[in-house]
Each structure stands twice: as C-alpha cells, then as structure tokens.
Amino acid sequence: FAKAASQGVADGQVNLALLLENGIGVAANPEEARRLFLAAAEAGQGVAQERLARLFSEGADVATRDPLEAAYWATRAERSGVKGADSLSSKLRGALTAAQISELDRRLPSAASSQP
Incomplete structure (x- = not known):
C-alpha cells in the first residue's frame, strides 16, 4: 500500500x-x-471522504471538532455513493446552524460535477 500511496x-x-x-x-x-485520508478524499475517494467526516465529527485525531467540515465530507461521501453516508450526512447537516448550511452549500460542488 505504501508504494501505491x-x-x-x-x-x-x-x-x-x-x-x-x-x-x-x-x-x-x-x-x-489523516493526511492520506485527505489526499484521497480530495481525489474523490468515497471511503476517505466518509472517514474524514467521522474524524471531524468525533474530533478523533484532529485538533478540534469541526461540524461544518464533517458535514462537507459526509455530503461528498454520500454523493460518491458510500453506503451509510446518506444518514451520516443528514445527521451532521441537521446539527448545523443556518449560516453553516449556507457555507456548506457554497463549498459543495454541484451534484452534476461531483459524480465520479
């Protein structure tokens, strides 16, 4: 895996x-x-996107919890077709403020351009 990574x-x-x-x-x-998950997630790898969502949601192995970042990666994972990401995305999005939802929607690529 190290060589491929x-x-x-x-x-x-x-x-x-x-x-x-x-x-x-x-x-x-x-x-x-986390660095490797981020690189893979940015390349569109759905499992990495889902894992980052959980890391940012739980605050595990990252400096602080970031609900907006968690919702961003969960939505990307959902759009990538990762099983279970839809419920994670809904849960995380539901915990955001209106301002955070606006920011999330601004950051997310359009659904058409996010297809693998």
Whole structure:
C-alpha cells in the first residue's frame, strides 16, 4: 500500500491510512493517516471522504471538532455513493446552524460535477 500511496493512488492512500490509523502492521500514526485520508478524499475517494467526516465529527485525531467540515465530507461521501453516508450526512447537516448550511452549500460542488 505504501508504494501505491506514495504514487498518489487514492485507494492505496486509504488502505495505508487505515493501517496507520489503527496501528495494524505499522506504528500508529494518526496524523499521517489523516493526511492520506485527505489526499484521497480530495481525489474523490468515497471511503476517505466518509472517514474524514467521522474524524471531524468525533474530533478523533484532529485538533478540534469541526461540524461544518464533517458535514462537507459526509455530503461528498454520500454523493460518491458510500453506503451509510446518506444518514451520516443528514445527521451532521441537521446539527448545523443556518449560516453553516449556507457555507456548506457554497463549498459543495454541484451534484452534476461531483459524480465520479
């Protein structure tokens, strides 16, 4: 996975991030895992998008919780077709203020342009 991740292959980045996040076969490194999840998520990898949503929602392995960022990545994961992301997206969106929802809608790519 490390070779694929270093070459920018999103699936390799996710697989390595999961190992690093959980310390499976390697020393746990949550910050590197988050960096890899972010790179893969930005490339459109749905599992990475869903994982980032959970990290930002739970505040695990990130400096602070960020409900807007969590809702952003959950919505991207939902649009990528990740199973269960629709309920996560709805839950996170429901916790946002009106101003945060406006910001979220502004940041999200249009549904047509976000298809894989």
